[in-house]
Amino acid sequence: MVSTVLDERKLAVLRAIVEDYVATQEPVGSRALVDRHGLGVSPATVRNDMAVLEEEGFIAQPHTSAGRIPTDKGYRLFVDRLATVQRLSGPERRAIESFLEGAVDVDDVVQRSVRLLAQLTHQVALVQYPTLTRSTVRHVEVVPLDGTRVLVVLITSSGRVDQRIVELPEVLGEELLTDLRARLLGAALGQRLSDASTSVADLIETFRPSERPLVTAIVTTLTRAFSDERADERVAVGGAANLARFGTDFETSVKPVLEALEEHVVLLKLLGEATSPSTLTVRIGAEGPYEELATTSVVATTYGTEIEPLATLGVVGPTRMDYPGTMAAVRAVARYVGQTLSD
Structure with missing residues (x-):
């Protein structure tokens, strides 16, 4: 021994x-x-x-x-x-924070995040859009426009804002508008999207028959917004050109790696093993799920909160990567993305 x-x-x-x-x-x-x-x-x-x-x-x-x-x-x-996970320098942390603070919506946050990760790590960055099956309703609003048109607004805990115009069969009166707003919020606020969809749909029968055509038009539009968000599983990719810097790290060529990274299901699988914002998942070489990526490593984590993780982000690069620096960058960007969306 x-x-x-x-x-x-x-x-x-x-x-x-x-x-x-x-x-x-x-x-x-x-x-x-x-x-x-x-x-x-x-x-x-x-x-x-x-x-x-x-x-x-x-x-x-x-x-x-x-x-x-x-x-x-x-x-x-x-x-x-x-490996000791490095701490990013003060200027690096401030640069991340200020870069993300300028984002105007969820799409902008994701696109800025993927560029940041690629620049910080010099690897291929992957950022999943918020997994909205786990999002909850933060706010619902109905705003009268002109004539018989109203604007339905849905805001989720992931920060996404969905606005839809509804053409009503007649003008929506102020009294019904106030009542409908209160009931929609009561039924949906804090609910998961799938649960909110059911709760809101059940409201229709609680209104007077004469009010139901107006209520149905608004509720139907709102439930479509819930459904569309549940189907959203996009992944943003940035920095694919960075792999060209590591051409000799791949046994034959970088082409099979790039082709694999073009597959949506591959990206989701690579990120899918990360489960908590407090931990980093590192998969090295053949530990990963795809043979085409056996010469790469993946560093990933979730962003959001421990109670409500929203989605995952990470990087893919050759096994000869700077693990401490990469792990620090992934962790830092995830933390700031979660803070930005919660704000």
Whole structure:
């Protein structure tokens, strides 16, 4: 059995190999590790540690090179035990906050977020639009326009605003308008969209027969808005060109990776394993769900709150990625997106 001191030393050697290989893309030799990392031992001792790490599958020797590179197993151990998630600098955090503060609606938040992630990580960024099956109704409003037209407004907890014009069979009186507003809010406020749809539809029978044609027209439009939001599962993609910077990291070419990322179901599957804003999901190489993406890693998390996670975001890049920096950027952007939407 290897002593604790030797175990810690081997972990330090593995950490150094991962950090150097990510930075240089060159296989790492024992002398370079001693020179650059101050490990406090001789190159011969480091070579022995590297031999054990290679035997256990954490590093490998590519071709006939004298250096070693991390394997997927090595990256996994690095992420699980060795990587310290970096803190973004003050200017970086302020830049994220100010960039997202300028967003005017949910679409704008998502598009800004995907650009931010791609710029911060130099990877392919993925941001799922709020999964609105989990959204609740924040506000419902009926606004009279001109003649027999009214504007129905739905605002969800995800921040989405849906506005629809309804043509009524006759003018909506002030008394009925006030009553209808109150009942719609009472039935829908705080409800999940699917539940709100049912509750609002049940209201029709509670009005007088003479009022029901007007109420039905408005309620029907509102329930359509609920249904449309439940069907929304879009994913925004940004920074695909960043993969070209890592062309040699892929066994054949980057083309199969880019083709896989064009598939909507692939994107949802990659992001789908993230379940909580407080945790990061990291899938390395063959741990992912698709063979075409076996040379990539995914870092993802959800945004929103622990009680109400809205959707997921993350990045896809080669397994030779800066895991601490990428994890920090994903976590920070998710936190700010959640705050922006809640505000």
